[in-house]
Each structure stands twice: as structure tokens, then as C-alpha cells.
Amino acid sequence: NIIPFPRFQPLNFHDMFQPFFDMIHQAQQAMDVNLHRIPYHFPIEFPEEDNQNRTVCKEIRHNSTGCLKMKDQCEKCQEILSVDCSSNNPAQVQLRQELNNSLQIAEKFTKLYDELLQSYQEKMFNTSSLLKQLNEQFSWVSQLANLTQSEDPFYLQVTTVGSQTSDSNVPVGFTKVVVKLFDSDPITVMIPEAVSRNNPKFMETVAEKALQEYRQKHRE
């Protein structure tokens, strides 16, 4: 919508990639921030003792319901469970049986739902880690695009080439090459003299080292 005829307009490197970094970052954050806020612990049915104790403590503090979980430790409380009222109301036996059955089914489906939810959460984490990977692999291109303000046709511009005889700071046996990646600050790389300027490997090594340095700086 921003550019009315995208297919017929020239598009430069900057226009193309500049927003990429921010957007991937935003997407990654949108996933991560919330995913780490889920106040839910898997699995619910057999939590670790510590977790279980923490939950009971919380319930006791909140409204005392956690105390009811200790009914098994009191004989009289257990007797309540086995009271049989069927002589007074025969229908109660069936009602109780129905309740127990539906409870069991509900617990079974709750457990199944939990397992599925856990898998779903794993998928979310996978997506999040893919976004992270995308960010790591590609954001340097996007950041590099931030530097393309000029109309210069070169991605890499060699500004000076020197050796120890012309520059005392250059170590013996090395060629110093200063380059710019798009409009970046100058990047200096040292190439062993064994790789001569006429060797096709020379510029490949220069560009590789310059890019490595750029990416390293960008990571820092």
C-alpha cells in the first residue's frame, strides 16, 4: 500500500531490507514475552512434591481450601467418604456412581488436554526459536541496509591498499586493505602477502574478513 506500483519501481537495498530487522525482532518478542508468562505447570496430575507443596501453601493462604487435601490423614474425615445413605434414598447410590464416573472421565480428558497443550506449547517454542534463528542469520543484512544511504553501486568499496613499506603500522608479511561495506565506517583487514593482489582469492579473503568483522561488531 505504501508504494502504489511496486513491480514497476526500482527498489534499492535499503528499502528492501531496512525494516526486516525490526520486524523479526518484534515478532520474536511477541512470541517470547507472552510464552514466558504462562502461569501454568505441566503436568498437573503428578506434580513434583515441591511444586505440589507450593500450590497447597498458596491455596491455604488464599482461602484454606488447600487444607482439605489432607483429609486422607484423618480417620473421621475418611469415614465421611464411605457413608452410605442408600437406605434412606436408593437413588443416591446411582447418583454417586454417576458423579464418580463423570469425574473420572473429566479427569481423563483434562489430562489428555494437558498433554496436547504441552505439545502445543512446544510448537510455540519451536516457532520462537526459528524466529530467533531467522534474526541471527539475517539481521546483519538488514542492519547493513541501514547503511545504504548513497547511490553508490558497490556493496563493498576498497579505499586503500598498503603494505609495511608504505605504512609502518602494517605487520611484516601482510597487506593492509581498508574497505567500506555500503556506507559503513572503514574496516581494516590484514591479508597475508602469500595471497597476492592478482590472485582471485585475494578479494574474496578481503571481503570475507570485512564481513566477519562487520558481523562481529553487529553482534556486540
Next chain:
Amino acid sequence: DQAVSDTELQEMSTEGSKYINKEIKNALKGVKQIKTLIEQTNEERKSLLSNLEEAKKKKEDALYDTKDSEMKLKASQGVCNDTMMALWEECKPCLKQTCMKFYARVCRSGSGLVGHQLEEFLNQSSPFYFWMNGDRIDSLLENDRQQTHALDVMQDSFNRASSIMDELFQDRFFTREPQDTYHYSPFSLFQRRPFFYPKSRIAR
């Protein structure tokens, strides 16, 4: 040391630019691969979501049956009230003592206020709650609430991230074939058609 002419510097720049261009191409290939993986994960996610919906329906039906049986039982609870109440009066002190001991030992914080609150709670509670497995029912309902919340949070996260990624892949990137001024265009790797949306969207 020979001076390097401007022409030579320019030739070097061209060679170096080719390398940078190749690396950009590689990065774009990487993006495409990751994008494919994201799409695969998304397909699996959709399938899981459909299983979750199915399980949710079954769980809700079972919860409804449970609550229904509970209500029916509550309506008939008067029939053995005396027996139940007598047992409850004996159960309460034990429950209170056990709970206070647990709280002091495990929760490690002041138990004065909790003791008072617990007494009130037990006095207001009914032995029928035990008899009907009320704690299991409460636990199920609480789990249901938490599960719903957890799924909502995940869906919200995913929707936000996915809308950003859609915008990124469709409008800014994959739909456009740039006429870059540089002659080693890396973008020919990508098709002009958007990845996620069908052709009709472009037609519109």
C-alpha cells in the same frame, strides 16, 4: 610496494561486491529455509489445535455431567445429614491440626492468621463437600480455567507474531522483485507470488 590505481581499486571493489552479494544470497536462502520450517511447524500447530478443540469439547461435556451429578446429589443431601454432621465435627479438629502442622513445616510463614481463617472456613464447609469429592471437582474446574488461560496466552502470542511475519513476508519481501541497481541481484531466488496467500489476493 606499487601504488594501486583507481581502476584497480574499482576492479577490487567489484570483485569484493560479488562476494558480499553471494553472502546476501546465502542469507536469503537461509531465510527461505527457515520460512519453510516455520510453515511446517505452523501446519503441525494447526493440527494440534484441532485435536485440542476436540479434547476440549469432550472435557467440557464431562465437566458438565460432573456438575450436573453434583447438583442432583446436593439436592438430596439431607437424607443422612445427622450421621454426616457427627463425623464432620470429629473430622474438623484433626483436619485443622494436620493442616496447621503442614503449614508451619512446609510453608514456613506466620500461621496465626491462617489458623483463624481455617477455622472459619471449616465451620462454613459441609461434610457433603467431602462426600461428593468436591475437592476433585474444584480441582478440575481450576485446571479448566488455567488451561483456557494458557491457550489464550499462547494464541495471542502466536497471532501477534504471525501477523508481523505475514506483513514481512508478503508485503515487503516476497511479493516484490526488485530492479536493483546492482547487477548481481540476489532476489531472483524468490517467487513473485506471496507465500502464504493464494493468487486471488494478488488479483484483488
